[in-house]
Amino acid sequence: MTPVQSFAAPATATASPAAPGAAPAAPPTLLCVDDEPNILASLRRLFRGKGYRVLVAESGAEGLQVLENEQVDLVISDMRMPEMDGARFLGQVRERWPDSVRLLLTGYSDIQSIQDAINCGEIYRYITKPWDDNDMVLVVRHALERRALEQEKQRLEALALHQNEELKALNQSLEAKVEARTQQLQVSRDAALAANDKLKQNFVTTIKVIASILEMRGGALSGHSRQVADLARKLAVRLNLNAKESQDIFVAGLLHDLGKIGYSDDMLATPLTMLHGEALGLFRKHPLRAEQLLMPLEDLRGTAAILRAQLERFDGNGFPDGLAGLAIPLGARILALAVDYYNLQQGAMVQRHLRADEARTLIINASGKRYDPNVVNAFRQEMDGGGGGDEGVDVLSGELVPGMVLARDLVSRDGLMLLAADHTLDARMIQQVQDFEAKSEGRLPIRVRPFAKGK
The missing domain is CATH 1.10.3210.10 (Hypothetical protein af1432)
Known part of the structure; x- marks a missing residue:
């Protein structure tokens, strides 16, 4: 048998229909490693009709060579192999290709060996020989679905990070405009930075992502x-x-x-x-x-x-x-x-x-x-409009004057808290509010008390 073989079924066997004009999705790639050719042949027959691209290797060393040259989504390895057993092989896979899902195939009840595979290779599941074909296909499908979910989670985290960076850039732009126009009241700098920090909290970012889904x-x-x-x-x-x-x-x-x-x-x-x-x-x-x-x-x-x-x-x-x-x-x-x-x-x-x-x-x-x-x-x-609500009156941003105090939190249309209730407005902060409103192309709901306490 050739050390490495590739068998691929048509991508349409498991992939969803591609969007018009888009290239069809590549089928998932499996790597099966076992020192018994008949086992590899059985795995090849099982998966090549299920929409998978199948690579095989007869030893751990050959399996590592395959992984160096191929993008592999899931690895199925036998436990008992000469020179390099499944636990050692999967341990190296975990260290070098952590995104590849790892399954252990074992034909004997050696609990310690299975524990070694779990600890060293951090395997997703172990499967005993002889296996049930339906169970085997189901385990592989679930493992790949879990991998897809993890990748989607990473994508969303990257998206949130990107949005944080965009928000930071917007804040920096607002800061520069305020500095250029006012050149005064620097004592409010800490308050402005504190408000910006609130906009960048992970909790608020999560809400923004979810709200964006609803708005679709x-x-x-x-x-x-x-x-x-x-x-x-x-x-x-x-x-x-x-x-x-x-x-x-x-x-x-x-x-x-x-x-x-x-x-x-x-x-x-x-x-x-x-x-x-x-x-x-x-x-x-x-x-x-x-x-x-x-x-x-x-x-x-x-x-x-x-x-x-x-x-x-x-x-x-x-x-x-x-x-x-x-x-x-x-x-x-x-x-x-x-x-x-x-x-x-x-x-x-x-x-x-x-x-x-x-x-x-x-x-x-x-x-x-x-x-x-x-x-x-x-x-x-x-x-x-009786007692018990937040006191104050609703105003437009253009009607704000220094000394007014927010009667309630100032919150953007996306649910982001810009300033907390009881914040005393000064000329610099009013300009920030007006600039933010202009960039967001929407009126902010502003309720104020006329003057700060004690004035």
Whole structure:
């Protein structure tokens, strides 16, 4: 037998159809290493009809030569081989080609040898001889899928890093313009740098990536989520929630439709009261899907819990868990009201678009049934403009004057906190805000108190 052989089936056997004009994806490449030719022949027959490119080698040394000349996605190695056993071979593969997935093929029950392979080669799985063909194909498929997920994760991390660099460049540009125009008030430099650091936090970057995915559906989704998030945070403030809880609720408002990714345009455009049967059942699952998508992110687990319970009702007739009363997380009780208030106005719940006053009346009438009475009371105060909300008035950036104090956090349309509440504005910072607004081509929601405390 030739030391190294390559067998490739047509790429269309496992690859997805290529986009028009795009080159078809290359099939995954497997390297099988075993000192028994019949074993290699069996592996070759098994995989060449499954859309894989198969390389074979009869020893660990030959396998290393193949890896030096070929791009290999997955390595299957026998454990017992002369000169270099599978543990040593896979250990070298791990050190030199860590991106290649490693599987161990063993025909005897030597626990210590298997442990050596796991410790030295960090193998994905081990498979005993004789193997079941279906099990073998399934293990390889799962291993390659996991590798693809890891590569996608690395791609997203690189994307986030690139966005951080772009944001840093924008901040530097803003800093240069402010220095050129004002040439004064250098005492605010530390405050500006602190605000820029907040924009670059990994948590905020994660939110930005997720929000960008939601915005791909187009339409008014981005604006709607922003309205929901703002109202939810105002209600949280009125109910005296702490900063972390308010932030979780605000993020939940931005991402409340996350679980609907993948739903058809027709379903998204159909009012809730018109959904029946399978479509209604699918709709009721979107909170669970949102929770599942966010659970791997530790900083967003509070938000994930809120999203899971957003369809629960105060009277216990909601979904997915049938929780009632105070058993429903307070954040979810707040989010449910905020989402419904704007969905009623946008035709997402009933067949016509309600006026704001009509939506308000329906929500108030559902107090104690669909909604928490305490949340409804905070909502009424917010709509009436009574005490308990953030004091101050809404202004345009061009109306800002030095000495004004932010009555609430200044947050961009993408959910990035630019300045914290109670920050006293000076001429230099006002110019930064105006420059940022001009570059983002959108008005920032600014609420201020007229003058700093003590003035």
